Amino acid sequence: MATIQDVAKLARLSRTTVSRVINHHPYVTDEKKRLVLKAMEELNYVPNSSARRLRKQQTETIAVYVPRITNPFFSQMVEVMGNHASEKGYQLILCQTSYSRNKEINYLELLKTKQVDGLILTSIENEWREIKPYLNYGPIVLCNEYNDDADIPTVYLNQVEGAYIGTRHLIEQGHTKIAYCSGDNSASRLAFDRFKGYKQALKEAGLEFNDKWILTNAFSIKDGKRIFRAIADMEDRPTAVFTGSDEVASGIWLEATNHYWSIPDDLAIIGFDDQPQAELIGLTTIEQPIDEIAKRAMGQMIETIENKLPIKKKEIQLNFQLIKRRST
């Protein structure tokens, strides 16, 4: 492999001048520039990125944390981020935390060992105080996830409103008994906000809030099936169900259909995300502007890196949109 030294020798110039040409510095005569370019061409030279990283103390690489890339919500986000990063000359390192606290912490070492210039988190497994110290080693941006204590740039969606418009839509369709179905009931601000939006819509309409209609631990199609059976077994059945994800909604729909229930007459279902399958089964759902938050978060990250901005709280909040289909 040719080095900058070889190029310099062939062009009968110094390494410095070659480096200047590579980095488009001024103060190089066209004559010498031509010589350097010719030598580079001849030797098929490209600068070694490790050496460059070491000297410049930056990697032009950004790490993106997702729970699992197979989740369409996150893969959509990563697709947009990847393209945006690539346009700006950055690489993307993919970190799958698999919902594990340990893995999340392990990946944080990437920042400490200077393998990446910054981190974008789309979900957080650990408490913020576990993550905070790593801010000493580089910028962190939150995308989708939200945390009160984290004083860093945050691009997120107004979950209260998301759940609110979904629930209100069901109310407007005449439903009064509306079940609520969510993923984790943990300390996640995200889950908390959605629940708040649901309750707010009920309260506004003067509707009953029934503890038994709150179903948790729902993530997958399989969970959705389980939840349908739970609903079917209830004495006082809800007539509509709000879900926190299209997967769960699909599972409910599937099992309901298998039991010859008519949707939405026997049960109205509303999903979340507008994933491809939603169109297939005619699922009413709440669309998240994924492309938008992904692009904003990546933009924020690159700006922070390039202008060496101080890390501080900066909230960008975006809104949802309801997509009405046959399931409600």
Place this chain on the structure above:
Amino acid sequence: MATIQDVAKLARLSRTTVSRVINHHPYVTDEKKRLVLKAMEELNYVPNSSARRLRKQQTETIAVYVPRITNPFFSQMVEVMGNHASEKGYQLILCQTSYSRNKEINYLELLKTKQVDGLILTSIENEWREIKPYLNYGPIVLCNEYNDDADIPTVYLNQVEGAYIGTRHLIEQGHTKIAYCSGDNSASRLAFDRFKGYKQALKEAGLEFNDKWILTNAFSIKDGKRIFRAIADMEDRPTAVFTGSDEVASGIWLEATNHYWSIPDDLAIIGFDDQPQAELIGLTTIEQPIDEIAKRAMGQMIETIENKLPIKKKEIQLNFQLIKRRST
């Protein structure tokens, strides 16, 4: 940030000894090792990865090429590869080619500039001769994609057989007029092989091959819808259709259902991949052992890197499985 020098000074030892401790070399007394560890702890030291990369001439990073990460087939592959790589101490850089020859070539510079130790390609946009020269800079492994000219490790699926068992299944259900529907009709060996499997099944059963039933350029749900309308408009209609992807099959199913066709009575549909949506709409499909090829390909890559194996042709072929559902 503390450097190895700082650690050495604090421990009153040389850089060399500190380095030995970090890299678990023998010939360090327990006494000194303890001193070093203590100093590292005290200074909160971690080795700088850029310096390490430069000196060791390796990056512990692998690039994975996919067309788009949002395609469930590829995101599944990347999920498995990511986890496998992480277990072995490697990072994953995600390269989305977006089906563009240019982008593919651009990303190849990663190998040349030594930003990654190796490349896994899950699809190829350019001719092999465009890619081959990059083998001088590091190993390349093919996963899913196949190319006759490429003398490199290749993990792939027996596409001939895949299409064959799908088509034969339709024949066994009594169909004699079977349409065939595929993505690109390019020089891709993958597409060629599938077509071969389809024709082979027809021929074995002594069935007619009809040019008009060969539909191309089908990738998305939208394409599937278009294809349904094309089929519906035919004078001599097929009674079953073999598709190269679940997305396309879903599109056909969706549009057919919207037109009140009964599946499979009016039209039998078979998909490819067994994506989550296939279960939802009861799509018969051909399952690919994605986890298996992903794991094998990554294993092959790491083995090649670590044992500095010469790059040579090595084929690993795996088989498909038919999943029967309601659409046939």
Place this chain on the structure above:
DNA sequence: TCAGACTATGAAAACGATTTCATGATTTCG
């Protein structure tokens, strides 16, 4: 015309690790 600014170049330092080489000290073994 001469001081200061600007242009053009190269030598050498710096980035932060690992590896090679050299040197003793200690152990092994015929």
Place this chain on the structure above:
DNA sequence: CGAAATCATGAAATCGTTTTCATAGTCTGA
């Protein structure tokens, strides 16, 4: 007991760039 092998350590070279500093020539303007 003495030579060879093994253990333990550090100084210095090395990986391949970019950056700083020094130097010298050329312009510019009062």
